[in-house]
Amino acid sequence: MFRELALILEFKEVKWKPRAYREAAYGVEALSRDVEDVYEKEGKKGLKEIPGVGESIADHIIEYVKKGRIKKFEELRKKYPKEVTDLVDLEGLGPKSVKKLIKELDISSAKDLRKAAKEHKIKDIKGFGKKTEKNIIEALKLGEERKERMQLNIALDIAEELVEYLKKNAPLQEIDYVGSLRRMKETIGDIDILVISDKPKKVMETFTKMDKVKRVISKGTTRSSVILKEENVHVDLRVVKKSSYAAAMQYFTGSKEHSIELRKRAIKKGYKLSEYGLFKKKSDRKISCKSEKTLYKKLDLDYIPPEMRENRGEIDAAAKGKLPDLVELDDINGDFHMHTKYSDGADTIETMAKAAQKKGYRYIAVADHSKSARIAGGMDEKSIKKQWKEIDRIAKKHKIKILKSAEIDILKDGSLDYPEEILKKLDIVIGGVHSNFKMSRKKMTERIVKALKNKHLNILAHPTGRLIGKRKGYDVDLAEIFKVAADEGKVLELNSQPERLDLNGMNALAAKKKGVKFCISTDSKSGDQLNLMRYGVGQARRGWLEKKDVINTYTWKKLKKTFRLKD
Ligand code: DGT
Ligand code: CA
Ligand code: CA
DSSP states (O other): OOHHHHHHHHHHOSSSHHHHHHHHHHHHHHSOOHHHHHHHHHHHHHHTSSTTTHHHHHHHHHHHHHHSSSSHHHHHHHHOHHHHHGGGTTTOOHHHHHHHHHHOOOOSSHHHHHHHHHHOSSSTTOOOOOHHHHHHHHHHHHHHHHHEEEEEEOOOOOOHHHHHHHHSSSSSSSEEEEEHTTTOOSSSEEEEEEEOOOOOHHHHHHTTTOTTTTEEEEEEEEEEEEEEEEEGGGEEEEOOOGGGGGHHHHHHHHHHHHHHHHHHHHHHHHEEETTTTTEEEETOOOESSSHHHHEEEEEEHOOOOOGGGGSSSSHHHHHHHHHOBBOOOOGGOOOEOOTTTTTTTTSSSHHHHHHHTTTTTTEEEEEEEBOOOTTTTBBHHHHHHHHHHHHHHHHHHHHEEEEEEEEEOOTTOBBBBHHHHTTTOSEEEEOOOOOOOOOHHHHHHHHHHHHHHHOOOOESSSSTBTTTTTBOOOOOOOOHHHHHHHHHHEEEEEEEETTTTTSSSHHHHHHHHTOOOOEEEEEEGGGGGGGGGHHHHHHHHHHTTTGGGGGSOHHHHHHHHTTTTTO
């Protein structure tokens, strides 16, 4: 709310206050406890100790704790609805340009903005132009796509809850989520659930009458579709008999392209494959398949994990017995990319170390931002040296190895944002692009190549820089990046943040073919976020990666040797 308030006040050209609200937002966000808890235990005095919180902001917090709302915010909201404040998230627009649009064109939603752009009213505003107008139209399209498809983590949370609910409340023998979700695709169109039951009517009753349901689109005995209140998520439920389960699992997991190839193969082998089962072509006799594994086996194929079912050569590989042995969540022994209070993380080094230990990890690397990343509270030389002392102190108390790292900006000219003196003392050097995204393809490629050739750099973070639905990756020759990374022995990150998933599966596969090694990292901003690892592992599996391709599956001994670390 404070961030939104800051933005609205900026639109209204109020001085100073926007900054005060932003600082308060930052202070509250970085707290490891609820403001409610602070207020209850320490009163207003406690609130005022939060960085950025003064007298009047403390009053706002108290109002929120007591009434669940802030009157001032609600009043301003009327004139500046979320649709308007959301505009600043569009690529290429910032608070300043949105402010100008509101003023010049009386815009109050994305719809208004689209209309103005289409009528070419934007290019004539001072400071805007044809190019900006085109960018705005493109950015709006990206924004729409984001609304149409869900982030993987959101869909997975909802699907797991639904599965649990139906297990408890409906008469069924088996239940799984299928579709793109089972394949761990980066974004999800709708949730598909498959059930075995001999009481399909009752299952459908329970499903369509759930509290969560906003609207029933269709209701039958084999298939029903609903829209949930939450995020307007669309859910398809299918009920099949036990004898069709393996074929239905295969069919509804998809992808469509994979299934089409599989059907062609079935025909060649004298079968017919559909969602109802596998049949002998001549006699129409159903071949009993207990599981998907048996189904693939009948077609002379090794079992293909769902994440690989995209028709990218997996059927050929399965026929030749050459499928990779995919990396698993259980193989992960550590995490190389996490933030702490030293930059934009919410937790201390010790909290992160304890959270990692709880997951059974053997090692972590603490990687806060370097000094140029001002918005993210990057560390100057003094601050990182202080952090090293703290790491040494905490490392002594815990069994887990804590490596000294930093997520260092790759500057415009390809150099790293710390002097030699700091770089050589770090255990692991991570480099990433965080500014000047709009360089030409040639310049951006040169910039990253130069960083990869820097002898200190070990890992390239989020190699494409895309934010799903918000920002396209920068224009860069990825094939060249992969080649240089392989030649220089540098590691590429698979960032597990659900809005990044960068590299994604497809790019990881291309890089693997060039001989690159990877690390799957969470880029955690708090201890809880270490759990995001499953999404990165999902992408790694979509990219055919094996345990040996991923350095954070290494034992400490092997890691130590690889990076010449001290015990
Ligand atoms: P999504 O929902 O857009 O993220 O992607 P999916 O893969 O979940 O697609 P969806 O929900 O339309 O359908 C679920 C699965 O059902 C899909 O993965 C494969 C299967 N399927 C749907 N339509 C067809 C089709 O026309 N042909 C074949 N072979 N399979 C289909
Ligand atoms: Ca789906
Ligand atoms: Ca569907």
